[in-house]
Amino acid sequence: MALSLAGCGDNGGSGESDGGFTVGLLLPSRAVPRWEHSDKPLIEKRVKELCPDCRLEYANAENDAGNQRQQMNSMITKGVEVLIVDAADTKALRSSIQDARDEGVPVVSYDRLAEGPISSFVSFDGAQVGRLQGEALLTAMGDKADDGQIVMLNGDPASPNAAWYRDGAMSVLENKVKIGKSYTTLGWRAENAHDNMSAAISALGPQRIDGVLAANDTIATGVISALKSARVTPLPPVTGQDADLNAVRRIVKGEQYMTVYKPFTTEADSAAAMAIALGRGNDVGSITTTTVDNATDDDIPAVLLTPIAVTVDNIEETLVRDGVYTIDEICTPKLRPACDEAGLTP
The missing domain is CATH 3.40.50.2300 (Response regulator)
Known part of the structure; x- marks a missing residue:
């Protein structure tokens, strides 16, 4: 190339x-x-x-x-x-x-x-993006992957990528976990994702969601906001995509499990x-x-x-190495202890 x-x-x-x-x-x-x-x-x-x-x-x-x-x-x-x-x-x-x-x-x-x-x-x-998200979610769910329940927040149906990502994820998740609720997220907007996730929490119960397949990091923003508003603890693993800086910081904090770079x-x-x-x-x-x-x-x-799938374990060897972000950009003063624990040191 x-x-x-x-x-x-x-x-x-x-x-x-x-x-x-x-x-x-x-x-x-x-x-x-x-x-x-x-x-x-x-x-x-x-x-x-x-x-x-x-x-x-x-x-x-x-x-x-x-x-x-x-x-x-x-x-x-x-x-x-x-x-x-x-x-x-x-x-x-x-x-x-x-x-x-x-x-x-x-x-x-x-x-x-x-x-x-x-x-x-x-x-x-796009199929590989979805597969990476699905595989990471199953890994993060651990034993709950055998009989757990997840919520899927897919992308905007106006984008063919949304179906591409979903199909890739389903190729991994189908017959592995129960899809408790599945939504499309109009405009890929965080506020729409928040509303959908809030509806899922109300329908399924705050302690009956073992993972969330969020199609991208903006959707993950809305998902995590809704989970926090409902006082769900601990937070279930949440996926993402695009390696947005705020998403990377959430991964360091342990609020979001992964993103796709x-x-x-x-x-x-x-x-x-x-x-x-x-x-x-x-x-x-x-x-x-x-x-x-x-x-x-x-x-x-x-x-x-x-x-490329990114979790807290490979931020440095992917995003930092490629010059997408510096450790100083990721590790705000409040995040310094979590960054130290993750081995992210300047």
């Missing part, structure tokens, strides 16, 4: 394609911290490295599919040469992606597989390399490693990256 990405720095081609052009970047929301804090700056940085004369036009949909359609159409009208799009609603954006194709603007589908004639796709293996730099690098290649009129075959099918097209060139 490193060799392939490096190769995209060449000004392959001729004529105007060798100069700078505008790359449009559309991200889905601010509810999940990673979009603004990780993906946007990483993509912007890599685009400039690969094409110093290129420009980045950015918009955030604020979880509104209609807003994202308008943003996309506006970028096409302004003359962007290529788009990187993480769809707020992968079905709702289909017509706009077709409009982009009709205007000769290739679309790189980022993180979520959009419908319509996309030119390429990059994400993490998806090295965003690699995902952003792949998306930027695809966009620059497509903007220059080149093929992405040297960048992609597999193909995927969406609801409208088959054999779409793709990169599916490998996620």
Whole structure:
């Protein structure tokens, strides 16, 4: 992958394609911290490295599919040469992606597989994300994994990744534990997760929940808040995803059992390399490693990256080693004793 990405720095081609052009970047929301804090700056940085004369036009949909359609159409009208799009609603954006194709603007589908004639796709293996969560939850439950009861808080059904994660988790959990309650979390919002978890506690009883499969760290935030509000002690193991800083701190404190680290730099690098290649009129075959099918097209060139499970035992060798966070960022003064116990020392 490193060799392939490096190769995209060449000004392959001729004529105007060798100069700078505008790359449009559309991200889905601010509810999940990673979009603004990780993906946007990483993509912007890599685009400039690969094409110093290129420009980045950015918009955030604020979880509104209609807003994202308008943003996309506006970028096409302004003359962007290529788009990187993480769809707020992968079905709702289909017509706009077709409009982009009709205007000769290739679309790189980022993180979520959009419908319509996309030119390429990059994400993490969602089934493996779910499997890592399910396996970690069973491990954390210990003896209760044999006959225990869990609550599942899945992601927003507007995102195909939500079903991808759920199916991966169920491949591990099915016939192992009882699913006491299962919910979808609209907008991946913590407040919606809080409401769903509160409903589960009321329905099942505060001492009859042995684990919680939370699809990501924002959902885990709402779950843990609801458990604390209901004075559930000890807290059952709770999963997560995205390695948000607050989630990592919760893991150190023992409030959240695990998260899934998806090295965003690699995902952003792949998306930027695809966009620059497509903007220059080149093929992405040297960048992609597999193909995927969406609801409208088959054999779409793709990169599916490998996620990593993170617990308190491997924070240093994953997130700290990769430069995602420093120990000082993770270990606030209040967390210093817990960090010392976990072996997280500067």
